[in-house]
Amino acid sequence: MGARQVHTAGQDARLTALDLLATLVAVTDDRGHIRYANHALEDAVGLSRRHLAGVALADWVTQPELLQHALAGVRGHEYAVIRYDTHLKRMLREPLPVHLVIAATEAPDQRVIEMLPLEQQTRQEREERLLEQAQANKELIRNLAHEIKNPLGGIRGAAQLLQMELADRDDLVEYTEVIVHEADRLQALVDRLLAPHRRAPVVADVNIHEVCERVRAIILAEFPRGLAVVRDYDTSIPEFRGDREALIQAVLNLAHNAAHALKDRIAAGDARITLRTRVQRQVTFGKRRFRLALELHVIDNGPGVPEEIKDRIFYPLVSGRDGGSGLGLTLAQTFVQQHQGLIECDSRPGHTDFKILIPLP
Incomplete structure (x- = not known):
């Protein structure tokens, strides 16, 4: 017996151990x-x-x-x-x-x-690609930054010395000013690329709706007419430990991208960005299973991500608009991955949804 x-x-x-799967x-x-x-x-x-x-x-x-x-x-x-x-x-x-x-x-x-x-299997494969891509991006950025920074400082210094020698030649000083200005612009670009890897996370309790409200205020201040920023919050979502400023920057980058994609609709007066929060239960990503996860959606009614860059939108220096740096999504993904999360994108004309997933305690 x-x-x-x-x-x-x-x-x-x-x-009982099967319940962990x-x-x-x-x-x-x-x-x-x-x-x-x-x-x-x-x-x-x-x-x-x-x-x-x-x-x-x-x-x-x-x-x-x-x-x-x-x-x-x-x-x-x-x-x-x-x-x-x-x-x-x-x-x-x-x-x-x-x-x-x-x-x-x-x-x-x-x-x-x-x-x-099968949808989970497909998703796991996609997440693995995103993680591998993020790691490759990190190495690329570090190597690129070091390769650029040293000669860039020398170029700027030489241009300033030349500018002093040509102080009485206004027609030539203009060219040295261009060199200094472009060197500073490239330096700023390199600093932005390295920012997430240099800055130590400041971890504290984070209320995700305070993050959303901060982003909403910034976007409406920049685009006061023709754009509605809609709240769709699940107020039961608990606070969690995280880097508030990094999350604000991540959500702001997504919302900025959405606003710039909506320029035609803003002119027409019917542009809309929706900030939606939900809780997802028993979610698996990064080959790990979590009891609860935050879903934060940044949804816009713009033209959608161009088909030719859909698979590369999180790569550094890939942009879908003229004048874009191609760093916004790369940095947003980096900040979210520092919270063990990831960003996914579902885009078609009239509906683009960037979804942030972050594990909850």
């Missing part, structure tokens, strides 16, 4: 009846594990015959693991495309069925 209790307790602990997991008998569903599967289906217990998993997929055939293959020892794509049915929602993996366990009458949402 004691041995049986120890075994059961160990088994319960292993099943971001993927949807069902433990079934060899016929596919659910014995255990983890939290992610409960959230996806919209039912508790108590209601799912004993239910045939085949009733919750759009191709039940494929699942039954796969289970029969595992049961007959034809396969140890089977993978295929299907759709998981959900309460009051559209079926969810998933990559389904069936694996046998040490217990002959037990199967572990893992379902990875």
